[in-house]
Amino acid sequence: MSHAWVPASPNTINFLETVTSESVNLLISEIEEMHKGIKNGVSVQLLINSNGGEVKSATAFLYKIQESGIPVSTYGYSIESAALLIYLAGTSRFAHKTRTRFFLHEVKAHIDGEYDERAALDLAKEMKRLNRIFAECVAERTNIEAKDVLKLMQENT
Known part of the structure; x- marks a missing residue:
């Protein structure tokens, strides 16, 4: 390189x-x-x-x-x-x-084993929380608003 x-x-x-x-x-x-x-x-x-x-x-x-x-x-x-x-x-x-x-993309999880509905919902909440934290960190260090970062993440840019 x-x-x-x-x-x-x-x-x-x-x-x-x-x-x-x-x-x-x-x-x-x-x-x-x-x-x-x-x-x-x-x-x-x-x-x-x-x-x-x-x-x-x-x-x-x-x-x-x-x-x-x-x-x-x-x-x-x-x-x-x-x-x-x-x-x-x-x-x-x-x-x-x-x-x-x-x-850039949304947070992803690799899931092994068995998950009941509660565990799957908890995982989805954690992924949503991590997406928000990620977007806020990007927004704090750039001129892009967190909501726009989330949109970019959803688009897999």
Whole structure:
């Protein structure tokens, strides 16, 4: 992957993972460790190429980075699904005008085993809640209203 549109920096981390609690915890640790060695407020550069994953983990990353005050510049290659929240955590965000791919959809669940009506309804409520949280996080970091983000998610854009 050529990074010609990304400034060369020793402060670069590549996130080429599915968004899980494990990958997010490792990424947070890497960012915090790298930040310790950076002088003069230079940001950590985070290059993202991810097919998405867990919304809860991506939301936790967004909040943790916001609260930390660590300057992070995010560069998007493939920003799919929950990876959008990792991208939006950047204090500066960059996308290539022709090479970056964004993909947005509603929260999905992979269901194994047996579910009665109550359990299925509870799962549907949780998915609706996660869709709302996701849309609100996007709205807070962009100029798109949450209701419009939800519409985009429903359209699988």
